Amino acid sequence: MFLRMVIGAVTRQKRKLLMMAGAMALGISLATAMLNVMLDVGDKINQELKTYGANIMVTPRGASFLGDLYGIEEGAGVSNRYLAEDELPKIKTIFWAFNIVDFTPWLDARVSVNGSEAGVPILGAWFRKHLDLPTGESVDTGIINLRSWWDVRQGWLKDDDMSGIMVGGAYAATHGIHQGDALTLSVRHTSGGERTARVVVRSIFYSGDREDDGLLAPLALVQRLTGLEGKVRRVEVSALTTPENELARRAAQNPRTLSRQAWEVWYCTAYVSAIAFQIEEALTDARAKPVLQVAEAEGAILQKTQLLMLLLTCMSLACSALAISNLVTANVMERGTEIGLLKALGATDSQISLVILAEMLIATFLGGAFGYAAGLGLASVIGHSVFGSAVSAKGLVVPIVALLILLVTLGGSIPAIRMLLRLRPTDVLHGRGAS
Amino acid sequence: MLVALLAVVIGATVFLGMGAVYYDIPRQMGREFRSYGANLVLVSSGGNSVLSLDDAKRAIALLPADKLVGASPFRFETMYYNRQGVTVVGADFTAVKKTSPYWQIQGEWPQKDDEILIGTDIAEHTRLYAGSFVTLDIVPPKGRKISKELRISGVVRTGGAEDGFVIMPMSGLEGIMGVPGTANVVEISIAASGEELSRFIEVLQAESQGITPRLVKRIAASETTVLSRLQVLVYLVTGIVLFLTMICVGTTMMTVVMERRGEIGLKKAIGAGNKVIIAEFMGESTILAFAGWLLGIISGYFFAQIVSMSVFSRGVEMPFVLVLLALVASFVVTLLASLIPVSMSTDVEPALVLRGE
Numbered sequence: 001m002f003l004r005m006v007i008g009a010v011t012r013q014k015r016k017l018l019m020m021a022g023a024m025a026l027g028i029s030l031a032t033a034m035l036n037v038m039l040d041v042g043d044k045i046n047q048e049l050k051t052y053g054a055n056i057m058v059t060p061r062g063a064s065f066l067g068d069l070y071g072i073e074e075g076a077g078v079s080n081r082y083l084a085e086d087e088l089p090k091i092k093t094i095f096w097a098f099n100i101v102d103f104t105p106w107l108d109a110r111v112s113v114n115g116s117e118a119g120v121p122i123l124g125a126w127f128r129k130h131l132d133l134p135t136g137e138s139v140d141t142g143i144i145n146l147r148s149w150w151d152v153r154q155g156w157l158k159d160d161d162m163s164g165i166m167v168g169g170a171y172a173a174t175h176g177i178h179q180g181d182a183l184t185l186s187v188r189h190t191s192g193g194e195r196t197a198r199v200v201v202r203s204i205f206y207s208g209d210r211e212d213d214g215l216l217a218p219l220a221l222v223q224r225l226t227g228l229e230g231k232v233r234r235v236e237v238s239a240l241t242t243p244e245n246e247l248a249r250r251a252a253q254n255p256r257t258l259s260r261q262a263w264e265v266w267y268c269t270a271y272v273s274a275i276a277f278q279i280e281e282a283l284t285d286a287r288a289k290p291v292l293q294v295a296e297a298e299g300a301i302l303q304k305t306q307l308l309m310l311l312l313t314c315m316s317l318a319c320s321a322l323a324i325s326n327l328v329t330a331n332v333m334e335r336g337t338e339i340g341l342l343k344a345l346g347a348t349d350s351q352i353s354l355v356i357l358a359e360m361l362i363a364t365f366l367g368g369a370f371g372y373a374a375g376l377g378l379a380s381v382i383g384h385s386v387f388g389s390a391v392s393a394k395g396l397v398v399p400i401v402a403l404l405i406l407l408v409t410l411g412g413s414i415p416a417i418r419m420l421l422r423l424r425p426t427d428v429l430h431g432r433g434a435s
Numbered sequence: 436m437l438v439a440l441l442a443v444v445i446g447a448t449v450f451l452g453m454g455a456v457y458y459d460i461p462r463q464m465g466r467e468f469r470s471y472g473a474n475l476v477l478v479s480s481g482g483n484s485v486l487s488l489d490d491a492k493r494a495i496a497l498l499p500a501d502k503l504v505g506a507s508p509f510r511f512e513t514m515y516y517n518r519q520g521v522t523v524v525g526a527d528f529t530a531v532k533k534t535s536p537y538w539q540i541q542g543e544w545p546q547k548d549d550e551i552l553i554g555t556d557i558a559e560h561t562r563l564y565a566g567s568f569v570t571l572d573i574v575p576p577k578g579r580k581i582s583k584e585l586r587i588s589g590v591v592r593t594g595g596a597e598d599g600f601v602i603m604p605m606s607g608l609e610g611i612m613g614v615p616g617t618a619n620v621v622e623i624s625i626a627a628s629g630e631e632l633s634r635f636i637e638v639l640q641a642e643s644q645g646i647t648p649r650l651v652k653r654i655a656a657s658e659t660t661v662l663s664r665l666q667v668l669v670y671l672v673t674g675i676v677l678f679l680t681m682i683c684v685g686t687t688m689m690t691v692v693m694e695r696r697g698e699i700g701l702k703k704a705i706g707a708g709n710k711v712i713i714a715e716f717m718g719e720s721t722i723l724a725f726a727g728w729l730l731g732i733i734s735g736y737f738f739a740q741i742v743s744m745s746v747f748s749r750g751v752e753m754p755f756v757l758v759l760l761a762l763v764a765s766f767v768v769t770l771l772a773s774l775i776p777v778s779m780s781t782d783v784e785p786a787l788v789l790r791g792e
Binding site for chain 2: 016019020022023026027029030033034037041045048049051052053057148149150206207208209253289290291292293294295296297300301304305307308309311312315316319320322323324326327329330331333334378381382385386387
């Protein structure tokens, strides 16, 4: 009997229930899209923030930072310590290897160009180096990704190009150097020897920073010129990180002060300090330091964005839940006559409530299922048009959405049903009371 | 009727709330991005690397004050610690806190002229920490070598060049080295990106003397990229939420009107014309739309305020255009949503409607 009544009601009231299912589908598609985007926005924004460049700097232990802000003070505190180039692939084997997006070694030197006396700064780096890792994977990494803001008009160098260099915009302008010019670079060593290399200017670059006053070459070329084969001065690492919290700050000061449990939590979370610590473990005599300018700002922006999306999601969910439960109430209220009739025929209150609730739930869940599918579509539209990659569908969204439908339907229908049940059948049937 | 009103209120709330947040995001997020530090530096345009602070001040006055987050001058000098050269930076710490909020200090910021910060690399190397005293040898441009005892008030950690510097108050450095009112660079953090920033640079270049503005390309270019992505994200999300909410409100309104088919039939049966019925429903919808809009303004403002306060800790402005747009939207949605079912019902034979078919 119950089943027959429900089926009967669903088929007879097709139009009204369809409308409600439609509204539910809209609301749920909104919820699904917002929730999926919200849960994924952290990863996506994190990827975007990688355009700011490296957030971890690795230097040899004991060497103080070759620090010259804006090229004002040069050569302060340089000591002859280096990192070994062949150890660098190990960076991609640490616990958080998957979070290491890019890295590149740097080696700096001063060369004389075409026999001039003044030392011109030259930087050697990987451009897009192909590395085969001990784990069997392979990566391509280098400054082409890490310096995305550089303006390079004639293309970057190749790593195995031993006779090509790039020239900074400012240096090229003051010395009248153009693409295609041939230069002779030479480095005089303290031991008395001199190494020279004949190179061709492949392109001019504009960095907007002090690199504009110098030259840029493949790492191997600078190593050969300086006689520092297999050595690098520092390594820049760009990693995806979790915003820092109190624990991470304490660990950053000194990881050894943490309790065993806290230490494990810290080590197994992608804090920038934890990743830096793991890089130190992987390389011999290395010191890895988070570049706070990038790391801190990244954390701040990530948190703000996530919070913003979370609040927007909650607010819009609350509004659409209210709107839909409003509709459900309207739908139930309309059926005063039906309830009166049922009561007159001797149905108990619980029977009536069950029938109505069952109908409502069937309609809303059907609508919700459609809405979920549509919402996934919407989420991927957002993902593709904003970030150029799909927003992954999170399993967590399904129970949240199901709970939402249940709450909205029950919250919308129960008060209305209770109100209608309180009415006397005769009044309702006569057309008074309700609505 | 209450159901319909509630629907309109919700629609107007979402419209105004999301609209205000969307309108405000670029400004608010732009401020957040300033935690990356300076996006513009002023350097000397002359041959030597020293610029006059008065010139810099005149240049900064050309920038809009409400967009300027901070401007901090830096002066670089060399002093000697145990005959080893160290770079000593003169800085204005109140300005540094604004332009470079990422500096982490163990200890305290210097309060007096003879207090200094040392970089964490120096601290580790020399085993000197906050609270200890250090003697630096100084060779001023004029005069003989002097020694000065300074108190370390804190250790600064940035992961950048500052880790290897000694940093002291500008006034303290001026007292030792002489030549007050000069700096090597002035870092400026300004809440602008892309074209707006380039425009500021052009203005500075054209109208100021003695200084050259330089864009910190790394910060400025990246900010433009990321900020535009964020804007598109909020734009799309707002668009989708608005669209779906409007449809939702529309459906609710339609259901409410559909319910009144019996009433329409009855009116027709006693001789009302289609036009009269439609006009009556339109009148009701107008009142509904207007009342819903009024209530929606209040709750929409709270919606936006809550979001903005908890994310950016700043209040939100409700642009007047948006309020007017919300009125238009609530009228269009309400009128359309009642017009469709009413005109459908008026075509029906009254007898059939009244019988409930």
